[in-house]
Amino acid sequence: MTPSQSIIILQSSQDGESFEISSECAEYSAFIKKCLLNSDTFSQERRDTKKVIKIPNVTAKTLRIVCDYLMFKVQKGRESNDLIEKKRMKRMMSESSSDDDDDDDDEFSIPQEEALNVLMASNFLDC
Numbered sequence: 001m002t003p004s005q006s007i008i009i010l011q012s013s014q015d016g017e018s019f020e021i022s023s024e025c026a027e028y029s030a031f032i033k034k035c036l037l038n039s040d041t042f043s044q045e046r047r048d049t050k051k052v053i054k055i056p057n058v059t060a061k062t063l064r065i066v067c068d069y070l071m072f073k074v075q076k077g078r079e080s081n082d083l084i085e086k087k088r089m090k091r092m093m094s095e096s097s098s099d100d101d102d103d104d105d106d107e108f109s110i111p112q113e114e115a116l117n118v119l120m121a122s123n124f125l126d127c
Contacts, residue, residue: 008032009052010063017060018052025070030126055125062117065110069118070127072108 008026011018026032035053055063110118 007050011054012060012063013054013056015060019067028070028073028127058121062121065118066121
């Protein structure tokens with residue numbers, strides 16, 4: 001995390017459990033960005049220099065997965081176009097596509113039992 005990035009704390013309103021994300025991660029959620037711009041939107045407080053945003057009707061388990069997804073999006077966003085192009089060229093040059101099946105790091109997996117909850121939370125958070 002760079003010095004210019006701040007930490008945002010997302011708190012589950014159902015469990016009270018908190019998760020820290022960077023402001024870079026927050027950019028991937030329209031809801032969180034709106035909360036940061038309008039301090040009157042939803043319940044917002046401060047802990048030290050960190051902003052706390054309470055997320056209504058979302059359990060801690062679901063919020064953890066959503067935060068992991070936001071971090072995943074940041075990580076994937078950092079990949080350079082050169083690296084993506086190299087992967088594409090490697091796949092095209094490969095004689096057998098089954099040899100490249102181990103390249104599953106481009107996917108984010110969600111436990112099946114949490115899929116509906118994560119879908120509803122990510123829809124609400126607009127991410």
